[in-house]
Amino acid sequence: MKHRISITHVAEKANVSIATVSNVINGKGRVSKKTVDRVNKVIKELGFSPSMAARNLKAISSQMIGVVVPGLGHKGRLHANPFYWDLVSGIEEGARDREFHVMLTSVSEEEETFSFVKERHLDGLIVVGGDEEMKAMDQLLNLDVPRVFVDSYLADPNLYQVLLDDQAGGYMAARHLTELGHKRIALITETMGDHEGVNYNRYLGCQKALEEAGISLDEELIFTKAVTTSAKAGYEAVRELLKSVDDITAIITFSDIKAMGIIKYLTSHNIKVPNDISVVGFDGLFFSEYTTPSLTTVYQDTVRKGQEAMELLLDQIDGKKAATERRKVVLSPELRLGDSTAPIAPTILRNL
Amino acid sequence: MKHRISITHVAEKANVSIATVSNVINGKGRVSKKTVDRVNKVIKELGFSPSMAARNLKAISSQMIGVVVPGLGHKGRLHANPFYWDLVSGIEEGARDREFHVMLTSVSEEEETFSFVKERHLDGLIVVGGDEEMKAMDQLLNLDVPRVFVDSYLADPNLYQVLLDDQAGGYMAARHLTELGHKRIALITETMGDHEGVNYNRYLGCQKALEEAGISLDEELIFTKAVTTSAKAGYEAVRELLKSVDDITAIITFSDIKAMGIIKYLTSHNIKVPNDISVVGFDGLFFSEYTTPSLTTVYQDTVRKGQEAMELLLDQIDGKKAATERRKVVLSPELRLGDSTAPIAPTILRNL
DNA sequence: GTGAAAGCGCTAACAG
DNA sequence: CTGTTAGCGCTTTCAC
Numbered sequence: 246m247k248h249r250i251s252i253t254h255v256a257e258k259a260n261v262s263i264a265t266v267s268n269v270i271n272g273k274g275r276v277s278k279k280t281v282d283r284v285n286k287v288i289k290e291l292g293f294s295p296s297m298a299a300r301n302l303k304a305i306s307s308q309m310i311g312v313v314v315p316g317l318g319h320k321g322r323l324h325a326n327p328f329y330w331d332l333v334s335g336i337e338e339g340a341r342d343r344e345f346h347v348m349l350t351s352v353s354e355e356e357e358t359f360s361f362v363k364e365r366h367l368d369g370l371i372v373v374g375g376d377e378e379m380k381a382m383d384q385l386l387n388l389d390v391p392r393v394f395v396d397s398y399l400a401d402p403n404l405y406q407v408l409l410d411d412q413a414g415g416y417m418a419a420r421h422l423t424e425l426g427h428k429r430i431a432l433i434t435e436t437m438g439d440h441e442g443v444n445y446n447r448y449l450g451c452q453k454a455l456e457e458a459g460i461s462l463d464e465e466l467i468f469t470k471a472v473t474t475s476a477k478a479g480y481e482a483v484r485e486l487l488k489s490v491d492d493i494t495a496i497i498t499f500s501d502i503k504a505m506g507i508i509k510y511l512t513s514h515n516i517k518v519p520n521d522i523s524v525v526g527f528d529g530l531f532f533s534e535y536t537t538p539s540l541t542t543v544y545q546d547t548v549r550k551g552q553e554a555m556e557l558l559l560d561q562i563d564g565k566k567a568a569t570e571r572r573k574v575v576l577s578p579e580l581r582l583g584d585s586t587a588p589i590a591p592t593i594l595r596n597l
Numbered sequence: 598m599k600h601r602i603s604i605t606h607v608a609e610k611a612n613v614s615i616a617t618v619s620n621v622i623n624g625k626g627r628v629s630k631k632t633v634d635r636v637n638k639v640i641k642e643l644g645f646s647p648s649m650a651a652r653n654l655k656a657i658s659s660q661m662i663g664v665v666v667p668g669l670g671h672k673g674r675l676h677a678n679p680f681y682w683d684l685v686s687g688i689e690e691g692a693r694d695r696e697f698h699v700m701l702t703s704v705s706e707e708e709e710t711f712s713f714v715k716e717r718h719l720d721g722l723i724v725v726g727g728d729e730e731m732k733a734m735d736q737l738l739n740l741d742v743p744r745v746f747v748d749s750y751l752a753d754p755n756l757y758q759v760l761l762d763d764q765a766g767g768y769m770a771a772r773h774l775t776e777l778g779h780k781r782i783a784l785i786t787e788t789m790g791d792h793e794g795v796n797y798n799r800y801l802g803c804q805k806a807l808e809e810a811g812i813s814l815d816e817e818l819i820f821t822k823a824v825t826t827s828a829k830a831g832y833e834a835v836r837e838l839l840k841s842v843d844d845i846t847a848i849i850t851f852s853d854i855k856a857m858g859i860i861k862y863l864t865s866h867n868i869k870v871p872n873d874i875s876v877v878g879f880d881g882l883f884f885s886e887y888t889t890p891s892l893t894t895v896y897q898d899t900v901r902k903g904q905e906a907m908e909l910l911l912d913q914i915d916g917k918k919a920a921t922e923r924r925k926v927v928l929s930p931e932l933r934l935g936d937s938t939a940p941i942a943p944t945i946l947r948n949l
Numbered sequence: 950g951t952g953a954a955a956g957c958g959c960t961a962a963c964a965g
Numbered sequence: 966c967t968g969t970t971a972g973c974g975c976t977t978t979c980a981c
Contacts, residue, residue, distance in 0.1 A: 249657075251958050262968045267960060274961095275966050294712045298653035299958035302973040305601075307650070309700070309717075325883040330682040337701060346713065348661070349689060349701050360646040361698065365661075476887040502884065509887045531677040532854070535828040535861045537889040603974050614952040619976060626977095627950050651974035654957040 250293045259287040270295055307366040309346045310558060312336055313359075313385070314373045316351060326474055326502055327530050328547055329373070332395065335551020336371060343559050357381040362390055369558045371395060374443070391561040393554045398441045405561060407554045407574045411443050414543040414578035415450025418497045418525045421541065421580055423458035426589035427495040427523060430455065431466040433482045433507065434499050435474060447499050447527065465490060471503060479506025494522060494589050501526040501533050501542055508536065508585060519587035529581050538584035545578045602645045611639040622647055659718040661698045662910060664688055665711075665737070666725045668703060678826055678854055679882050680899055681725070684747065687903020688723060695911050709733040714742055721910045723747060728794045743913040745906045750793045757913060759906045759926045763795050766895040766930035767802025770849045770877045773893065773932055775810035778941035779847040779875060782807065783818040785834045785859065786851050787826060799851050799879065817842060823855060831858025846874060846941050853878040853885050853894055860888065860937060871939035881933055890936035897930050 252270075256263040261280060268274035269284040276284075287293075301307050314329055333349070340347045348367070352375070359381070362370060369391040375382045385392070386399075393405045422430050430451075437445040448467075455462050468486045471478040479498060483506075486493075498504050504526030508518050518524055518538055526533060529544025553574045560571070604622075608615040613632060620626035621636040628636075639645075653659050666681055685701065692699045700719070704727070711733070714722060721743040727734045728749065737744070738751075745757045774782050782803075789797040800819075807814050820838045823830040831850060835858075838845075850856050856878030860870050870876055870890055878885060881896025905926045912923070 249958085253958075263959080264961085264969075265967060267958095268967090271960085277966060280966080294715045296654070296718065296958055297716045298650045298659070298718055299973090300960075301650035302648070302654065302958080302975090303960045304973095325679060325683060325686075327677060327679045327682065330679065330685075331677060333682075333701065334677075337703060341703070346717070347701050349685065349699050351689060351693065363646045364649045365698070366648065366650055476884055480887070502887075505884060505887045509889065509891075512889050532828060532857060532884065535832070535857045537861065537864055539861075601974085605974075615975075616952055616954095616977080617950085619974095620951090623976085629950060632950080648974055651957085652976075654959090654974080655976050656957095 249296070250291050252293075252295065255284065255287050255291060255293050258291065259284045301366050305366060306368050308344060309348055309365065309367055310340060310369040310371065310555075311348045311350060311362060311365075311367045312371045312373065313350055313352050313375075315375060315379065316353060326500070327532075328500070328528055331530075331547035332373060332551040332554075335548040335553075336555045337551075338548070339552045339555025339559070343555075345559070352379075352381045355380075357384060359384050359388060362388055368562050369393070371554050371558055372397065391558055393558045393561070395550065395554050396443050398443065398446065403572065405557050405572050407550055407557060407576070409443075409545045409550070409576050409578055411446035411578075412450035412453070414527065414545070415447035415452075415497075415499075416454045417450070417578060417580040418447075418527065418543050419451035419454035420457070421582075421586065422495045422497070422523060422525065423454055423460065425495075425523065425586060428458075428460055428589075429466065429493045430460070430462075430495045430497060431468060431486060431490065431493045432462070432497050433468045433471055433479065433486065433503060435471050435478075436469050444499050451497060466493065471498075474500050474503060476502045476506035476509070479503030480510045481506075483507045483510045495524070495586070496522060497525045499527045501528045501530045501540060504540055504542065504585070505532075505536060508538070508540075519585050520590060523586035523589075525586060529579075533581070533583065536583075536585075540581075541583040541586040542581050543578045544581045545576060550576060601648070602643050604645070604647065607636065607639050607643060607645050610643065611636045653718050657718065658720050658914075660696060661700055661717065661719055662692060662721040662723065662907075663700045663702060663714060663717075663719045664723045664725065665702055665704050665727075667727060667731065668705060678852070679884075680852070680880055683882075683899035684725060684903040684906075687900035687905075688907045689903075690900070691904045691907025691911070695907075697911070704731075704733045707732075709736060711736050711740060714740055720914050721745070723906050723910055724749065726795070743910055745910045745913070747902060747906050748795050750795065750798065755924065757909050757924050759902055759909060759928070761795075761897045761902070761928050761930055763798035763930075764802035764805070766879065766897070767799035767804075767849075767851075768806045769802070769930060769932040770799075770879065770895050771803035771806035772809070773934075773938065774847045774849070774875060774877065775806055775812065777847075777875065777938060780810075780812055780941075781818065781842075781845045782812070782814075782847045782849060783820060783838060783842065783845045784814070784849050785820045785823055785831065785838065785855060787823050787830075788821050796851050803849060818845065823850075826852045826855060828854045828858035828861070831855030832862045833858075835859045835862045847876070847938070848874060849877045851879045853880045853882045853892060856892055856894065856937070857884075857888060860890070860892075871937050872942060875938035877938060881931075885933070885935065888935075888937075892933075893935040893938040894933050895930045896933045897928060902928060 252263045252266050256266045268276050372394045374396040395407045434444045471482040526540045526542035529542045533540040533542045604615050604618050608618045620628050724746045726748040747759045786796045823834040878892045878894035881894045885892040885894045
C-alpha cells in the first residue's frame with residue numbers, strides 16, 4: 246500500500262516549503278502568483294488532497310455534522326416512513342450548500358453514549374424526534390456540541406428546535422371534519438407519552454376544534470395503541486377500534502402511512518371512504534395524492550424542515566447573532582383536501 | 598472554549614505515561630490490571646474519548662464509509678422514493694454492527710471530484726444506482742478505495758456489485774400477465790440508457806416472457822418517457838400512452854411508486870384496475886399491500902440489499918479472502934400477488 | 950510492565 | 966513573499 250501523498254511531497258516537488266503549500270491550499274498569507282500556480286500544478290499532478298484528519302487536529306472543526314434518527318439501526322430498524330428520507334434530504338441539501346458533510350446514525354433503545362460526537366469532532370448534531378422520555382435523550386441533552394432538535398418538544402427554552410405547529414395541524418384536521426358535520430370522530434395514534442410530543446400536541450389541536458364545535462372527545466374514541474408508525478399499525482388499529490365502536494363517521498390519524506392502512510382496512514371490509522367514514526392523514530407525503538381515494542391530509546414541508554434544522558445548526562456553529570434570537574423555528578402545516586373526507590352522510594344525520 | 602481532554606490529561610491524572618494510556622484504551626501491550634483500572638477510572642472521570650482525527654493520522658482507517666446516492670442534493674434533490682431509505686437502513690445497520698459510521702452524500706449532475714474520499718480517509722464507498730453514463734461514474738471508477746456498486750450494472754468483473762436479478766424480475770412480471778391471458782401489455786419506464794442498467798434488464802426479462810408466450814412486444818407499447826421515478830411520472834405517462842394506444846389490457850412498470858400513479862390515473866378516469874387493465878409494479882415497497890387495489894409487484898428485499906452491500910464492502914476492507922471470490926451478489930426477486938392484476942376480461946377475449 | 954521519543958499531515962506563529 | 970518550527974492527540978517502536 247503506497248504512502249499517502251502529503252503536503253510534504255507537494256512541497257518537495259514544487260521546491261517550496263510546506264508552509265507555502267499550506268498557504269496556497271487555504272488562500273492565506275502572501276504568496277506570489279507564480280508560486281501559487283506552480284504549487285497548484287503540482288497538487289494536480291500528484292492528485293493531492295489535504296487530510297482533514299490532520300487539519301482537525303489543529304482546528305476544532307471537522308466540517309461534519311451528525312444526524313441522529315431514532316431506531317434506524319440494529320435492534321430497532323427504522324420503520325419505513327418516507328418522512329425521514331425527506332427530512333434527511335433537506336438536511337443533506339443544507340449541509341452541502343455550506344460544505345459540510347452528514348453522518349447518519351441511529352439511536353436504539355439501548356444505552357447510547359454518543360462518544361462518536363467527541364471522537365469525530367462533530368461540529369453539530371441534528372436529533373430527530375426524541376421525546377424527553379427517550380432513554381438516550383439525557384445523554385443527548387448533556388452533550389457539549391451545537392444541537393438542533395427536530396420534532397422533540399423539549400421544555401428548555403435555550404435549546405434549538407425545529408417543530409411543526411402540531412396543534413394547528415391537529416386543529417385543521419378536526420376542524421375540517423366538524424365543518425363537514427362529523428360528530429363521532431375517532432383518533433388513532435401511537436401512545437402519546439406524558440403529555441408532550443408531536444402526537445400529544447396534534448391531539449390537543451383536535452380537541453380544541455372539537456370543543457369549538459361543541460363536541461366532547463369521547464375517551465373510547467381515542468385509540469392510542471397503534472404500536473408503530475406504519476400502514477400495518479393503522480390497519481390493525483381500526484380493526485380493534487371498530488370492535489368496540491360502531492358509530493364513528495370519521496377518523497383522524499397522525500401519519501399518512503397509518504391513514505393508508507386505515508383506508509385499506511375500511512375499503513376491504515366494505516366500509517366506504519369517505520361515504521361511510523372519512524379519514525384524515527398527516528404529513529402530506531408524496532403518495533397522499535395518489536392513493537385511492539386520495540388523502541385529505543395535514544401537509545408539512547418535511548424537506549424544508551430538514552433545511553431549517555441544518556440552517557439553525559450552522560448558524561449556531563458559526564456563532565451567528567441570529568442564532569441567539571432564533572432558537573425555535575415553528576413551521577406551519579397546511580390542510581390539503583383529498584377525496585378521503587366528505588360531508589357526513591344524510592342517512593346518518595337523520596339518525597342523530 | 599475549554600481545551601479538549603486529551604490522552605495527556607489522562608496520563609497526568611493517572612500518573613502514568615501517555616503510552617500506557619494508549620495501551621489501556623486499545624487493550625494492547627502489557628499493562629498490570631491495577632494500572633488498567635486506575636486509568637479507566639480516570640478516563641471515566643474526565644469523560645475522555647480518543648480523537649479519531651489523531652488516530653487516523655497514524656492508522657489509515659477512519660472507520661467511516663461513504664454512501665453516494667444520485668441526485669439527493671442541491672441541483673437534483675432526490676425523488677421521494679422510499680426505496681433509498683430502505684437501502685440506507687440496511688447499510689447503516691450493517692455498518693453499525695461493525696462499528697463503522699456512514700456518511701451520506703449525493704451526487705448531482707455537475708462534475709464531482711469526490712475529493713472528500715481522500716480528505717476524510719474514507720475506508721470505502723457504496724455507490725447507489727449509477728449507470729456507466731452517469732457523469733460522475735468515471736471519477737468513481739478511478740477512485741482508489743474499496744467500493745461496492747449497487748444496481749449499477751458495470752461491465753468490469755473486478756468491481757464489487759450488488760444487484761437484483763432484474764431480468765428474472767421482469768420475467769416474473771410479464772410471465773404473470775401472459776399466464777393471465779394478457780396479450781397487449783404495455784411497458785412504462787424511464788429511459789433505458791444504452792442497453793444496460795436496471796430498467797433495461799427488467800425489460801429484457803419482460804421480453805423473454807412475452808416471447809415464450811408468442812407475443813411480440815410492440816414498439817408502441819413501450820413507453821420510455823417517464824421522466825423520473827415518481828407517482829406523478831407514472832400518472833402522466835399512462836395519460837400519454839393512452840392517447841396513442843387503446844387496446845392494452847395490462848401495464849408493467851418498474852417501480853411501485855410509478856404503479857401508484859398509473860393506477861390513480863386509470864381509476865380516476867373510470868378505467869377499472871384490474872378489470873379493464875392490470876398493473877404490475879416493482880420493488881414491493883411497504884405500501885404496496887395497502888394501496889387500493891393492492892399491488893401485484895416484483896418484490897425485492899431492499900434492506901437486505903443494503904446489508905449485502907455493506908458486508909461486501911467490509912469484507913473488501915478487511916481484505917478477506919471471501920471478498921476475492923465473491924465480487925457480485927445477485928439477489929432474487931419474488932412475485933407478490935395483489936389485486937391489481939386479474940385474468941383478461943372475457944369481453945376482451947371475445948374481441949381478439 | 951512502563952516510559953521516552955519519534956513521527957502521522959497539517960496549521961499558525963514568527964523569522965528572515 | 967517564503968521558510969522554520971512548534972505543536973495538535975495519538976500510536977508505536979524500543980529502552981529500561
